[in-house]
Amino acid sequence: MKVRDVGTILKLSPLGDHGLIVVWCTAAHGIVRTAARNARKPGSDFTGRLDVFFEGELLFTMPPQGDLATLHAAELLSPRLPLRKDLARLCLAGYLCRLLMATVEPGDANGEWHRLISGALDYVAASPPRLAVLEHFEKRLATIHGIYSPAIPAHQALLRHFQSLPDGRLSFREYLPSEG
Numbered sequence: 001m002k003v004r005d006v007g008t009i010l011k012l013s014p015l016g017d018h019g020l021i022v023v024w025c026t027a028a029h030g031i032v033r034t035a036a037r038n039a040r041k042p043g044s045d046f047t048g049r050l051d052v053f054f055e056g057e058l059l060f061t062m063p064p065q066g067d068l069a070t071l072h073a074a075e076l077l078s079p080r081l082p083l084r085k086d087l088a089r090l091c092l093a094g095y096l097c098r099l100l101m102a103t104v105e106p107g108d109a110n111g112e113w114h115r116l117i118s119g120a121l122d123y124v125a126a127s128p129p130r131l132a133v134l135e136h137f138e139k140r141l142a143t144i145h146g147i148y149s150p151a152i153p154a155h156q157a158l159l160r161h162f163q164s165l166p167d168g169r170l171s172f173r174e175y176l177p178s179e180g
Contacts (some may be wrong), residue, residue: 010098018038031105047133060072088173091122092124096134
């Protein structure tokens, strides 16, 4: 049965010669991995609709077994282009996506995950990247997971619970304009 949902693309990986594996954070299904067959072929129906950070409406079929759904269609809702115009924004947005994927299990259909990442990427696209944005994201992430405590920084609570976090937590800071 085909399913329609709204989601943010967190990651792209090649699939064979012409396909893509597209990892989404969706409003109703949580983290969903989809196979977009022939997406990298010239003239594909997916051309211009699949890229990291894009928000879109997707039509997919869940597999009877395994976790790789088939992507049938994608309609672009927001490309979040400002994220690609500034290296600090790009690094921060990339880290937020990696952190979400590292801490949320595929199939966890809590709609808060999509609201969190979508809102964070929209904010980073519209505002200068700052450490406070990352810290707020980590606090919300830890709160949704039920592990936040004001006694310790949220990233430490996440690290204690998940044992490891993605590399590059503060790499975007080197691209921030110096304060003067």
